[in-house]
Amino acid sequence: MHSIKQIGERFWYMTPEFENDRPVLGMVVGRNKTLMIDAGNSESHAQYFLNELRKREIAGPDFVALTHWHWDHIFGLSALTDAVSIASKATKKEMEKLLPYSWSDEALAARVKEGTEIQFCADAIKKEYASQRDIKIILPKMIFDYRLEIDLGGVTCLVQQVGGSHASDSVVVYVKEEKILFLGDCICADIYAKNRNYKIDETLRLLDRLAAFDADTYVLSHGLPISKNEFEQEITMLRAIATLTDRLKGNIQHVMETYEKLVERELTEDELEVIHEFAMGYFFRSVAHSI
Numbered sequence: 001m002h003s004i005k006q007i008g009e010r011f012w013y014m015t016p017e018f019e020n021d022r023p024v025l026g027m028v029v030g031r032n033k034t035l036m037i038d039a040g041n042s043e044s045h046a047q048y049f050l051n052e053l054r055k056r057e058i059a060g061p062d063f064v065a066l067t068h069w070h071w072d073h074i075f076g077l078s079a080l081t082d083a084v085s086i087a088s089k090a091t092k093k094e095m096e097k098l099l100p101y102s103w104s105d106e107a108l109a110a111r112v113k114e115g116t117e118i119q120f121c122a123d124a125i126k127k128e129y130a131s132q133r134d135i136k137i138i139l140p141k142m143i144f145d146y147r148l149e150i151d152l153g154g155v156t157c158l159v160q161q162v163g164g165s166h167a168s169d170s171v172v173v174y175v176k177e178e179k180i181l182f183l184g185d186c187i188c189a190d191i192y193a194k195n196r197n198y199k200i201d202e203t204l205r206l207l208d209r210l211a212a213f214d215a216d217t218y219v220l221s222h223g224l225p226i227s228k229n230e231f232e233q234e235i236t237m238l239r240a241i242a243t244l245t246d247r248l249k250g251n252i253q254h255v256m257e258t259y260e261k262l263v264e265r266e267l268t269e270d271e272l273e274v275i276h277e278f279a280m281g282y283f284f285r286s287v288a289h290s291i
Contacts, residue, residue: 004052007217007225008178010155012058014049016222021072021124023221025049026182028175029058030152036061036083037173037182038221040076042128047079063150065159066140067184067221068167069094071121078136086148087140088161090169095139103133118192164206165190165198165281174213181215185222187234189277197280200242207235237271241278250282 002014013026022045026037040046050060064080066087067073074095077085101107103125111117147160158174170186186206189196218231241259248254255275260267
């Protein structure tokens with residue numbers, strides 16, 4: 001079940017639910033306005049969050065910022081039409097591609113077969129919506145190119161596109177006064193490819209962009225918030241494996257051996273998975289360059 005938690009004075013969030021692929025939803029509460037981060041994977045998801053906040057005397061959102069175009073972050077937008085929805089130009093472009101889609105079992109199965117959808121997302125949509133598939137794709141009202149700053153009254157939010165392997169349109173939301181960086185899924189691998197992968201160049205650019213934010217708390221869309229120290233450990237791992245994969249030309253065994261010597265211990269399952277995902281990204285890059 002979801003639970004509502006508060007960080008600092010101005011930021012509230014709802015924990016994720018994994019079975020239905022419900023990501024974290026956030027709310028930044030200023031003196032004058034409120035900003036919700038992501039719209040949820042359904043109207044039910046969004047409404048549950050708002051109802052729980054209402055019990056705590058927190059008003060509904062004036063703005064809703066979308067972190068990227070994936071279904072679990074945008075399908076709840078149809079329940080938030082009183083708010084000004086905000087997205088990057090790239091996110092709007094990707095959302096427009098979803099407008100003609102049907103979400104029936106048959107349509108989902110067909111897209112999985114052709115490779116434009118993945119089985120995990122198709123199964124989660126079925127669990128979230130059951131037989132009621134009245135899904136409405138609502139396009140964002142306010143579009144920005146790279147960065148947008150919003151003053152909510154006593155608290156300022158910086159919404160910035162950072163990219164990454166998971167989704168090239170990914171944005172983060174930086175709550176300045178609370179030193180909170182809402183990451184969305186930006187540091188995750190590309191799950192829509194035939195083989196999950198990290199692209200080396202995109203990941204290194206992303207990590208450089210994220211390092212520019214002075215944050216103490218980092219909010220991941222499908223996990224619990226992490227500390228600055230935990231975040232630095234994660235990005236150090238990603239940067240090291242990305243660099244080794246490039247230097248060792250995607251050779252998984254050589255990367256594993258070299259990284260194990262670097263950290264001076266046995267590798268974790270997470271590290272082994274990341275090594276394989278970077279190797280897949282290296283392979284895809286090599287194939288693309290040879291065409």
